[in-house]
Amino acid sequence: MFLAIREMKHAKTRYLLISLIMVLIAFLVLFVTGLAQGLSYANASSIQNMKADYLILQQDADHRLNRSMITEDTWKQIQQASSDQQGVELNPLSVKMTSISRVDDTKKIDATFFGIDPEGSLAPVIKEGRLMAAGADHEAVADKTFADKGLKLGDMIEDQASGQQYELVGFTEGQSYSHTPVILMSFKGLEATEAGRPATVGSAAYNAVALSGSKTIADQITNKVQGIEIVNKDTALKGIPGYQEEQGSLLMMIVFLFIIAAFVLAVFFYVITIQKMNQFGVLKAIGAKNSYLARSLVLQVLTLSLVCLAISILLTYGVAMVLPDSMPFQLNTSVVAGCAVLFIVVSLLGSLLSLFRVVKVDAIEAIGRAM
């Protein structure tokens, strides 16, 4: 458009400076978003990658996996409740947060034990080695971050709390829980860590049951079985210790960045608009319509934010490439696209104030009157 482009060309420095600010803000938005996603993955990839649609938890457990208890009795009821349905898969799961060390080493590593049925669908995808045998109670498969910490196949690891020892028979990946790598073993293996403790009446057999199936099935189970709650994976993620706090504070940063972007643009265009009041009067006097001037302004805002977005997206991917692997950073296209759309919407919102002023300018301003 005639006016918009000529003005931006004429006032290059001004628009370059604001572009620089917008690039930095957009970059920060994308970077923090990538970080939030990366952290989310590093925190709880075991839940994200779990082959299940819902998790059945104990009621009043605050959606917390490690606080929830499913007794043998309840487990049977759950199985019965859905026995008449097709396409349902139920897999119990036990979770125990602990720390381990290699038998011949004293260095402790935080880890989370997952007790699963090695023949069920929660069995991990093996990257190296093999799956633990179904009946074996002292074999384990660990997330491959343990390999980075110096553990090898065949090493013996020891649970610090119980002193139980397990042989590492395989490595998997994408298995973390509450920022600790996961070690998977059979239920029998996990039960061994409880050995020696007084068995309480009706003690927990499992922490949760993973459910693959439709919403109707989930509802049916909820109705039939007392004392349980069925949550989707998102809710379960929030129940991981620290997950919500971590994501919440990052989300707050992102929201603030968007607000800052809106304000920076709003103030910039507002100040420029105020400076140009007299010009707008002249333009209207010589016949420029409100719609023409409004389109001109919107075009400037759009050009500015699109160019800044493009630069900052390139910048973000550039920086992501040089980041070390250990840095939790993950950015997929759909999230970038979402951010970009939001950024443009926010920019346009920021220009509303100026639009309002432009529309309100009276053509009469152009003619000198006794004030």
Next chain:
Amino acid sequence: MSTVMNRATDHLNKQIDNRENRAAKLAGARGSAANTKLLLQNISKVYGDGDTSVKVLDQISLEVKAGEFVAIVGPSGAGKSTFLSIAGALLSPTSGQIWIGDQEISQLPEKKLNQIRLDKIGFVFQSANLIPYLSVIDQLILIGELAGKSRKESHAKAVQLLRELGLGHRLKHYPDSLSGGERQRVSIARAWMNDPEIILADEPTASLDSERGRAVVEMLADEVKQRGKAAVMVTHDHRMLDLCDRIVYIEDGKLSEREM
């Protein structure tokens, strides 16, 4: 007794009003035939309301024909700018009618007025009325843009106008690198860009010394004559008056024609 009298005079007044209205309409109809470019009928303008209201213009009428260059003079605060704003469809009068060319505009909504200004009126303002980020040639092309004309057509016309006004060597300059006189000449060229019925100028020479000012007004007068259009100029500078065809004096809300 007195009420009867009042009623009688009321009746008489109404008759006179009616006759005047008819006359006005006739004048309007005749106007286009006789090449009336601007016609103002019984224009009043009251600013504010209640206790603070000021009647700036009181039942003013003026007709400007093709080829006429009219000067408006009067003391400061007399209502010259107000008058010009009303004639230029920038301000609506409290009462009265305005014809520009053969179109009555006093009842039109703001959107239509915009179009009238774009199509039929050329403005030359006091100063600082060029867009700072447009080059001289673009200042004129903008008018074509607003009217939806093709870029090529506008460009050719702009170059021709600027040459006529002696600005052929300044096409790519920005307003801040022009002298005051050059800027006003660009304004005048811009005012002609849409081929208006009438040019309205509010103190176009206020920011110029008298020699430059005179040159600018001379150009304006020449163009009016050549194109057979009309112009109304508000001025404080009595040395310009000999360049005008008529001089109209505004004082106390009334208009009076002065002989040269």
